[in-house]
Amino acid sequence: MSKIEINSQEDVLVQLKQLTISLLRKAIHNKYDKDIEFNLELPVNKTEDTGFFAMPTFAIAKQTKKNPKDIAVELAEEFDSIVKKEKIDILNAQALNAYVNIFVSHDYIANDVIKHLVKNYKTYLKEKKNRKNIVIEFSSPNIAKPFGIGHLRSTIIGNSLYKVYHRLGYNVIRMNHLGDWGTQFGKLLLAYEKWGDEQKLIKNPIDYLFSLYVKFHSEEDEALLEEARSYFMKLENNDPELLKTWELFKELSLEHFKNIYQMLDVDFDYHTGESFYVKKSKDTLDLLKKAKLVKEDEGALIVDLEKYDLPNSIVLKSNGTSTYFLRDLTSAIYRIKEFNPKKLLYVVGNEQSLYFTQLFKTLELMGYDPNIFEHVKFGLIRLPEGKMSTRKGKIVLMEDVLDKVIDLAKEKIIEKNPDLKSKDMVAKAVGISGIFFGDLSNDRVKDIMFDWDRLLDFEGDTGPYILYSIARAISILEKSEYSMQEIVDHLEKHIIVNTEVEKKLVEQILRLSSAMHDVVNSNAPHKIAKYAIDLARTFNEFYHSCPVIGEEHSLMYSRIVLTLATKDILDICMQLLGIKTVRHM
Numbered sequence: 203m204s205k206i207e208i209n210s211q212e213d214v215l216v217q218l219k220q221l222t223i224s225l226l227r228k229a230i231h232n233k234y235d236k237d238i239e240f241n242l243e244l245p246v247n248k249t250e251d252t253g254f255f256a257m258p259t260f261a262i263a264k265q266t267k268k269n270p271k272d273i274a275v276e277l278a279e280e281f282d283s284i285v286k287k288e289k290i291d292i293l294n295a296q297a298l299n300a301y302v303n304i305f306v307s308h309d310y311i312a313n314d315v316i317k318h319l320v321k322n323y324k325t326y327l328k329e330k331k332n333r334k335n336i337v338i339e340f341s342s343p344n345i346a347k348p349f350g351i352g353h354l355r356s357t358i359i360g361n362s363l364y365k366v367y368h369r370l371g372y373n374v375i376r377m378n379h380l381g382d383w384g385t386q387f388g389k390l391l392l393a394y395e396k397w398g399d400e401q402k403l404i405k406n407p408i409d410y411l412f413s414l415y416v417k418f419h420s421e422e423d424e425a426l427l428e429e430a431r432s433y434f435m436k437l438e439n440n441d442p443e444l445l446k447t448w449e450l451f452k453e454l455s456l457e458h459f460k461n462i463y464q465m466l467d468v469d470f471d472y473h474t475g476e477s478f479y480v481k482k483s484k485d486t487l488d489l490l491k492k493a494k495l496v497k498e499d500e501g502a503l504i505v506d507l508e509k510y511d512l513p514n515s516i517v518l519k520s521n522g523t524s525t526y527f528l529r530d531l532t533s534a535i536y537r538i539k540e541f542n543p544k545k546l547l548y549v550v551g552n553e554q555s556l557y558f559t560q561l562f563k564t565l566e567l568m569g570y571d572p573n574i575f576e577h578v579k580f581g582l583i584r585l586p587e588g589k590m591s592t593r594k595g596k597i598v599l600m601e602d603v604l605d606k607v608i609d610l611a612k613e614k615i616i617e618k619n620p621d622l623k624s625k626d627m628v629a630k631a632v633g634i635s636g637i638f639f640g641d642l643s644n645d646r647v648k649d650i651m652f653d654w655d656r657l658l659d660f661e662g663d664t665g666p667y668i669l670y671s672i673a674r675a676i677s678i679l680e681k682s683e684y685s686m687q688e689i690v691d692h693l694e695k696h697i698i699v700n701t702e703v704e705k706k707l708v709e710q711i712l713r714l715s716s717a718m719h720d721v722v723n724s725n726a727p728h729k730i731a732k733y734a735i736d737l738a739r740t741f742n743e744f745y746h747s748c749p750v751i752g753e754e755h756s757l758m759y760s761r762i763v764l765t766l767a768t769k770d771i772l773d774i775c776m777q778l779l780g781i782k783t784v785r786h787m
Contacts, residue, residue, distance in 0.1 A: 253303030380475030388434030635665030
């Protein structure tokens with residue numbers, strides 16, 4: 203018997219791991235008459251000889267003064283004795299050097315887990331609500347500026363984290379913390395008053411506002427900057443004319459962002475900008491004063507962090523205007539009160555690491571649990587010619603990027619499959635998959651170079667390669683004598699798993715949940731992307747070495763089910779990465 207109960211919300215891999223741990227504990231206690239702590243891990247550089255789980259014996263050797271290789275042999279034998287006695291026929295153990303390697307029956311994975319998967323594809327690994335709240339702040343562009351490629355990483359990393367947390371049952375609150383307040387708006391309002399043209403604004407609002415921003419910085423001197431500061435002070439003091447113009451800038455910007463988010467298929471629960479927290483920041487300032495965390499410095503109020511080896515942070519400028527830091531403190535306090543989150547994640551670039559250290563330390567000094575907060579940092583997107591700068595006007599517009607990548611994808615599709623219907627729809631899916639996967643396949647903390655050729659490579663570790671693998675699987679299924687629904691409805695036949703590549707494939711199918719939990723533990727979506735690439739490559743090995751159509755009936759049926767299961771898992775992976783799939787390419 204399996205000792206594993208499967209239903210639509212159960213994570214089989216977690217149950218297998220728990221069962222393995224309980225059996226190993228028994229084996230250790232039986233051999234040494236005491237309980238010893240140990241680790242169970244997934245084998246690194248896995249081969250067919252390293253099993254599904256691996257237990258290193260070094261810690262046990264340290265406590266028992268025995269050779270770790272001898273311990274591995276003893277515990278593997280004891281483990282097998284226990285599973286035989288308890289009639290658990292899905293696990294067995296083997297010693298390899300200083301490791302006890304646990305193997306899971308491929309027959310069990312194929313005929314229990316995979317059958318369950320294809321029957322319950324829509325709910326597979328979709329856990330029931332666990333009622334824990336996760337707040338994710340991501341994207342967060344500045345109003346009155348174009349949505350550039352520099353906003354891409356925060357947007358799609360945050361979106362992918364939302365999808366993984368949500369599938370695992372968390373209640374996720376998606377916050378778009380718009381940059382809609384601060385001295386830069388004093389600059390923009392002043393620039394519009396000096397050089398603005400209402401007709402140009404209405405005709406092409408974002409490009410025009412951006413050109414005014416760039417012009418201000420080209421003309422900037424101390425007198426102009428001081429005047430811009432006074433304009434922002436008027437804005438904070440609710441000057442009606444300035445507020446009216448600022449509201450217009452914001453409205454036009456949100457319309458621009460809405461178009462981008464629709465194209466990327468990204469959504470938010472709240473578009474709550476900095477301006478939302480301005481009035482509330484007065485209460486935050488009172489809390490800081492009450493806790494004796496602020497002091498005056500040259501007319502400004504600062505949080506003194508020097509004793510923690512951190513720079514001091516200004517919360518109120520000498521002219522009485524609020525700072526980004528004070529508004530961020532206020533937003534964190536508001537989110538804690540409003541949502542009581544288990545985690546409050548900030549998906550913001552590496553360059554803000556020191557800032558978030560200051561922010562989290564201040565919140566801790568105010569009495570908030572420091573374990574709630576996490577800076578999910580990421581590297582820059584770099585152009586071949588260097589770093590982007592909005593002040594200099596050197597920016598790659600997101601709309602231009604999307605248009606170009608879709609056009610390039612369409613060229614490739616016409617070249618590869620000129621008879622394909624719905625070329626425009628497929629080109630959009632392929633192009634956006636290239637952008638998303640090109641980002642998410644990288645460890646988020648590293649800088650990435652924007653490379654058109656790599657994004658759309660159908661043979662490399664790319665989004666189009668995964669989409670092509672899914673389309674290939676669908677093509678096999680469409681050529682079979684069974685419809686996909688018939689496969690799902692008639693799974694009573696035994697699935698045969700004979701070859702090494704079939705065994706490798708069924709193991710990898712089961713490992714999706716491990717990749718999902720790795721993402722949650724590290725907030726690193728590239729672990730899903732890497733898993734998807736590994737699975738797609740194994741599927742292509744399977745495709746080339748294990749014929750499906752035309753094989754003996756039971757073998758053909760088995761391989762059809764494996765093909766459908768692989769397609770389903772790759773579909774889920776792409777959903778978790780925020781990428782739409784297509785049936786044909």
